[in-house]
Amino acid sequence: MKCPKSLVFAAIGAGLLAACEQAVPPETYSEPGGEMTSTDMDADAGDVQSGETKLATLFDCVREEGGLLLAAHRGGPAPGYPENAIETLDHALSSAAFVMEVDIAESRDGTLFLMHDRTLGRTTSGSGAVADTGWATIASLDLVDNEGTVTDFNPPTLDAALDWAVENDAILELDRKETTSFRKIVSAVREAGATSNVILITYNDDQARQVAKLAPEMMMTAGIGGPQHEAELLESGIDPDNLIAWTGTRTPVPGKWKALAGKGIESAFGTLGRPGERLDDQYWADDDPSEYSELARGGLTMLATDEPYRLARADGWIGTAQDIARKECMGDFRD
Template identity: 35%
Template sequence: MRINLICSLLLIIVFNACAPKTSEKNVDGSLVASPTESKGYYIDLEGVGSAEDFYNWSSDRIPMVSAHRGGPYPGFPENAIETFEHVLKYTPSIIELDVAMTKDSVLVLMHDDDLERTTNGTGEVAEVTYEYIQGLFLEDEEGKLTTFKVPTLKEALLWTKRRALLTVDIKSSVPYEKIIEEVRETKSEGHAALITYTFPAAKKLHFMAPELMLSVTIRNQDEIKRLEETRIPWDKVIAFTGLAERPREFNQALHQRRVFTILGVLGNLDQSAEARGDQIYASFIQNGADILATDRPIEAAKAIKTLAPSQSSKSKYFIK
């Protein structure tokens, strides 16, 4: 049942009571919290609207985090559905994930070209079969082997419905056609946005799939002009403003076009927050960032939750 958010809480708690209760263990026997045993903070777009509606900026927007590579933490490796669930135990989040393609053209979640850093396998993703990848386990960022498997893009798209918004980072070896095909096949157009790094790529993707939202790098006034020259409608754009904080006036220029801004705090700005205190995340939001793309989504979300408006038109997207 959907209810409006009537207080300054950023999040609405959702308990997945119908899911089976199981416990996961790492290979060494240590327990990992099972997402099916946990409360979750979810976003629902089904029957309410779409990503286009959600990303239509307004002054009562709810500031959010985007979990870079899904938000890995100790025991929870990058680009794993269990990791996405772990983040959603603490905060609603946009989930940023990476897609590569196997030798037999299966789309899997993987950031690197090779398998060695994130799995117990070897070789290039593009040179092995999906059958081989199915036999592997993911490792966390400390190199600890888990019991978690490499997901396919299709599994992630199906999982995310009524849970989170996705941004899909497409590796250079993956044909756009394959991504669009799976988004359409799973009817994920309403909650999956595609990440682009150049204006020609954004223009090509928009031509191929005009219904999809695009994350486009826009860091200055010249790049605002270049986006407008592509004739991609602003209501199909989320502006990734780079890895350095932008002037308030620049963020306001994007807001005037009703565009959400994503500030990449991963890297130096996340490190600054660790060193100087997490309140720095709140200052980024106060300066006009709407979404913080971060390697520390749980900490960043905690720091910005008090900045949510007491009443928001976006509240309808949070479900109980």
């Protein structure tokens, strides 16, 4: 019988991380998405219980087998495929990644949809503030890819993206923007029957505790600092079965990844960010992806990247680790 992560943590305690290097405060790879509302803080999960879910079992398998999952930033945009589009999710799933990070905003009249920016001008044929624009107008806009080409694709609702994820056995990382709330996102996920297809991104301890209360059955990413910080988070009610430790975008910490893995907690790291500054650009500068292989060897479970397509074709241990995740773990997830 497999020992639950919560029991592993109770048995080992925070001491295992004492030998690991201290982490800097958690970093983010997009803006925090605003503060929580009083409505969010007052909401609770009702009768929903936490526990080992299908998605948590997948991450356990990837960690235990030494695999690696790529998470395509903003859905995996490419020429002709704009960020945060269903068509782009399809493209990424078929050729690069099983996990797609997408951004969730809310229109003036309450529709949740995929959008990163506060305004419409960069990624659509429209203009103006997202919060001031009704859904009928947004839905009629054409999406623009990262090279400025206007496509025939339109902004999708969160409901459409969730239905797509369930139908295709895909995983969406949901990054809440300031125009909406975790409460509304969690409600949409449950209504779509997508709790095993979603990871909720949090940016601080308050958000992590809030998500644990709102959605104890859903997985989340949360920044973890040193051993004391880790212990405090878990003692506050965050279920380690559903926790992925976000460890930043600047300096890999394999010692920490391995220590967390020893307690049954998966780690995520990002090589994404501003062009010219992100590790993705540095690692590919010589066309040699060996640095990514070191991340995979170091015990990382999920890599958030702006280069999912190149990495999906990479040789070395980075390619082997992806094959392990596909062949050893994804089959059971998709059954």
